Amino acid sequence: MSETSKYKLSSLSLPRDLKKLSINEANELCGEIREILISTVSKTGGHLASNLGTVELTMAIHRVFDSPKDRIVWDVGHQAYTHKILTGRLGDFQTLRQDGGLSGFCRPDESVHDAFISGHSSIAVSAALGIACAMKASGDNHHAIAVVGDGAATGGEFFEGLNNAGKSDTNIIVIMNYNEMSISKNVGAFAKYLSQMRTKDSYHKTKSVVERALDRTPVVGKPLKKTIRSSKNAFKDILLHSTMFEDFGFEFIGPIDGHNLSELERGLLAAKNINGPVFVQVSTVKGKGYPPAEKNPGEYHGIGSFEIKTGNPDVVTSDSFSSVFGMELCSLAKSNKKVFAVTAAMKYATGLHTFAKSFPDRFYDVGIAEQHAVTFCGGLASMGYTPVFAVYSTFLQRSYDQLIHDLSIEHSHVVLGVDRAGLVGEDGETHQGIFDVGLLTSIPNTIIYSPSCYAELKLCLDRAVNEDGGICAVRYPRGSQGYIFGKPTTDYYYENNSADILVCTYGRIAGNASRACAVLKNKDIKADILKLVRIFPISDEIIDIFKHYKAVVFFEESYICGSIGEKYSAVCPNVIPVALSGFIRHAPVSTLLDENGLSAEKMAEKIEDIYNAT
Numbered sequence: 001m002s003e004t005s006k007y008k009l010s011s012l013s014l015p016r017d018l019k020k021l022s023i024n025e026a027n028e029l030c031g032e033i034r035e036i037l038i039s040t041v042s043k044t045g046g047h048l049a050s051n052l053g054t055v056e057l058t059m060a061i062h063r064v065f066d067s068p069k070d071r072i073v074w075d076v077g078h079q080a081y082t083h084k085i086l087t088g089r090l091g092d093f094q095t096l097r098q099d100g101g102l103s104g105f106c107r108p109d110e111s112v113h114d115a116f117i118s119g120h121s122s123i124a125v126s127a128a129l130g131i132a133c134a135m136k137a138s139g140d141n142h143h144a145i146a147v148v149g150d151g152a153a154t155g156g157e158f159f160e161g162l163n164n165a166g167k168s169d170t171n172i173i174v175i176m177n178y179n180e181m182s183i184s185k186n187v188g189a190f191a192k193y194l195s196q197m198r199t200k201d202s203y204h205k206t207k208s209v210v211e212r213a214l215d216r217t218p219v220v221g222k223p224l225k226k227t228i229r230s231s232k233n234a235f236k237d238i239l240l241h242s243t244m245f246e247d248f249g250f251e252f253i254g255p256i257d258g259h260n261l262s263e264l265e266r267g268l269l270a271a272k273n274i275n276g277p278v279f280v281q282v283s284t285v286k287g288k289g290y291p292p293a294e295k296n297p298g299e300y301h302g303i304g305s306f307e308i309k310t311g312n313p314d315v316v317t318s319d320s321f322s323s324v325f326g327m328e329l330c331s332l333a334k335s336n337k338k339v340f341a342v343t344a345a346m347k348y349a350t351g352l353h354t355f356a357k358s359f360p361d362r363f364y365d366v367g368i369a370e371q372h373a374v375t376f377c378g379g380l381a382s383m384g385y386t387p388v389f390a391v392y393s394t395f396l397q398r399s400y401d402q403l404i405h406d407l408s409i410e411h412s413h414v415v416l417g418v419d420r421a422g423l424v425g426e427d428g429e430t431h432q433g434i435f436d437v438g439l440l441t442s443i444p445n446t447i448i449y450s451p452s453c454y455a456e457l458k459l460c461l462d463r464a465v466n467e468d469g470g471i472c473a474v475r476y477p478r479g480s481q482g483y484i485f486g487k488p489t490t491d492y493y494y495e496n497n498s499a500d501i502l503v504c505t506y507g508r509i510a511g512n513a514s515r516a517c518a519v520l521k522n523k524d525i526k527a528d529i530l531k532l533v534r535i536f537p538i539s540d541e542i543i544d545i546f547k548h549y550k551a552v553v554f555f556e557e558s559y560i561c562g563s564i565g566e567k568y569s570a571v572c573p574n575v576i577p578v579a580l581s582g583f584i585r586h587a588p589v590s591t592l593l594d595e596n597g598l599s600a601e602k603m604a605e606k607i608e609d610i611y612n613a614t
Contacts, residue, residue: 008032015062015086015113023262026063030055030261033082036093038290044096045426046104047078049287050149053179053258057147057282058082060264061175064272065143071115071131075124075148075158077105079177080114087113097426099587104427115144119430120395121368122155124148125165125174132170143171143272150178151345154367166249166277173271173278174250177258179286245279254281259288321476324454325417326351328461329388330358339465340380342366342389344373350390350419370395374402374414381412386465390417393433393475394424400439407471408445414471415464416440421450421475422508422557423593428586436475438562441536445470448536450507453481455488456533463490475507477557479589483511485531492532492542499526501611502546504575505555506532506564509598513555516603525611527553535564538571546572550614553578553607555598578606 007025009032012018018026033055041048059082061072067087074080084102085093089111095101106114116127124146132144152158153176165172245252251274256267264282271278333339333355341355345368356363366373370391377387391399396418407414421433440446447468449460457476464472486493505513510531517527530545546552546568554565556579565577580596593599597606 009036009085009090014088014090015067018059018063018086021063023265026059027056027261030059033059033085034288034290036085036090037081040094040096041081044094044098046097047081048290050079051081052288052290053284053286054079054147054177055082055288056259056261056264057175057177057284058086060261060268061145061147062086064265064268065145068112068115070143070145071128071135072113072145072147073116073124073128073131074106074118075146075152076121077114077118079147079149080106080118083113084111087111097428097586099591103586105430117430119428120398121152122148122157123161124152125158125161125172128172128174129161129165129168129170132165132172133168136170141171143173146172146174148174148176150176151368154345155369156371162245162248162250166245168249169276171275173268173280175268175280175282176254177282177284178255179258179284248279250277250279252279252281254279255283256280258282258284319480320351321454321457321479321481322349322351322419324351324457325390325419325461325474325476326354328458329417330355332462332465333359333362336386336466338384338386340364340385340387342373342377342380342387344368344370344389344391344395346390346392346419350392350417352390370399371402374399375406377414378402378406378410378412381407381414382410386413386415388415388417388465390419392420392431393418393422393436394420394431396436397439403440403443403471408443411445411470413469415461416471416473417461418473418475420478422477423580423584423589424478425589425592426586429583432584433475433477434557434559434580434584436473437535437556437558437564440471440473441562441564441567443471446473446536447471447534448473448475449490449533450475450535451488451533452486452507452510452531453484453488455484456490459488459490460533477508482508483515485510485514485529489533491534492530492539494528494530494545496528497526499528500550500614501527501607502530502549502552503527503555503603503607504530504532504546504552504565504568506535507557509555509557509593512593512598512600512603515600516607519600519604520607520611523608525608527607527611532564538564538567543568543571546575549574551576551610553603553610555579555603557593557598576610578603 009029034052037051089102092102097104103110105119107117108114115131128144128146135142135144253267253271257263267280271280329341340362341352342364343350343352344366347353347356347365366376373389377389380387418436421436424431424433440448447470449464451457451460460474464474503513503517513529517529520527552575554568554575554577556563556565558579560566560577560579560581563577563579565575565579569575569577578597584592594602
């Protein structure tokens with residue numbers, strides 16, 4: 001901010017005071033916001049590039065509209081950091097994604113300005129339309145505003161929402177933030193269509209439409225009208241015709257320069273004064289204002305802490321389950337020409353960028369469209385190929401029907417690389433990968449592996465690709481491997497010391513279980529341990545082992561309803577499941593494991609209690 005600036009964010013009552021500022025003052029605040037975003041995310045980690053790209057857009061929305069009376073739905077909430085800053089959370093912003101601090105996504109229980117929870121893509125138009133219809137039914141003339149990234153427009157629900165919103169006769173405004181990126185580079189026909197529209201140069205409506213709208217807008221209307229009249233190209237810059245969106249039933253405004261606050265406010269004021277559905281296209285640069293993020297927006301989409309001056313992240317991403325998965329899949333593809341790789345806009349995040357470079361003819365990024373991805377894999381499998389779909393656990397939930405209807409019934413051989421399985425930490429409730437086990441085990445013809453280390457991940461992926469049939473899921477956690485316990489295998493590892501209690505677990509927390517047993521051994525408490533790797537289908541061999549014990553304590557980094565431990569307890573009354581309940585808040589993974597009884601210390605306490613009770 002310049003020394004002559006009259007205002008700083010901390011001196012304002014936000015968002016109310018934003019409307020009092022001149023354009024120059026508001027632009028200076030945008031500079032201050034970028035400094036806050038870079039400084040904070042460099043310490044806390046989070047979504048940087050997407051938020052740097054929406055600073056002016058968010059400022060304009062809050063200057064033109066009246067939140068929370070006008071309801072803003074962000075799709076996805078990872079681009080709403082500036083929204084948080086401008087709605088009374090500036091003082092707490094340094095706690096972003098920290099234990100007990102602000103969420104990295106929108107949460108209505110965090111602020112009245114967060115109209116709808118949004119951690120998954122392509123939902124904003126549907127949610128905003130529901131809100132708009134409710135407003136109309138109650139006689140409320142305020143607006144429901146859906147802010148959608150163009151990456152989210154690759155998801156089918158976006159178009160389902162548009163199809164209904166365009167004919168709704170409600171005050172819904174859809175703002176498309178076009179930056180040619182979701183997490184990876186956008187793909188598909190719609191991305192090409194938006195790119196072509198960016199250069200289109202035709203009029204949407206006559207000049208008088210917007211001038212009449214500005215006449216009805218207090219305070220800022222007349223100055224903006226004067227500015228528009230002074231520029232013969234103003235309407236060419238912000239208003240153009242778009243057959244596609246008009247065919248959906250929307251009035252269309254755009255494309256607007258998303259970093260020009262004056263243009264943004266003119267366009268949004270016009271949208272506000274049109275009765276009925278309006279679609280506004282805004283063009284932005286992802287990572288705007290921070291050169292490393294502008295150069296590599298994919299790398300700075302979701303990032304750990306980093307050094308601001310150099311842009312170097314603290315986390316070495318090559319040491320992770322995701323990168324090992326990607327490299328091993330490349331190795332398998334060299335010897336097996338039938339192997340294809342599929343991702344839903346997650347080429348880098350799931351470690352498939354190496355595969356994409358090595359085997360471009362066998363790699364498909366389908367955009368943020370998990371349902372399509374699964375059925376697409378089914379089509380490949382029907383022709384004798386072996387598709388491997390790499391997807392976050394939390395996003396696999398979106399394709400449940402397709403897994404049943406388009407894969408399982410056909411007994412199609414499709415491999416799922418279920419990334420971020422288990423607790424993911426700071427991304428919180430919407431991203432914790434704790435439901436995939438219950439989801440997948442309810443589907444016939446499904447095999448699930450849960451490796452605990454890199455060596456097991458390689459073995460399981462090889463077996464899933466080259467030996468198994470049906471749906472084969474290999475699930476693995478975020479980040480790097482920890483304490484390695486037992487011989488790597490694709491079945492199970494069993495240490496039998498003739499104890500009365502057996503500890504059973506799988507995946508990342510197997511190391512914690514081993515350490516817990518070592519702690520108890522020092523207290524003269526014996527417990528045998530069994531590490532499952534092929535966790536489903538339920539094994540008769542494992543049931544026979546369980547029957548020899550007074551108690552089997554089954555620790556599991558999964559939602560308890562539908563968990564593996566629960567399934568074994570249904571046939572073995574001596575099995576005691578210890579798993580996760582409900583939605584899990586955002587905090588470091590180590591903290592969450594401890595809170596939920598899955599750290600080595602808490603496991604030892606639980607085992608000791610059961611030992612003393614038997």
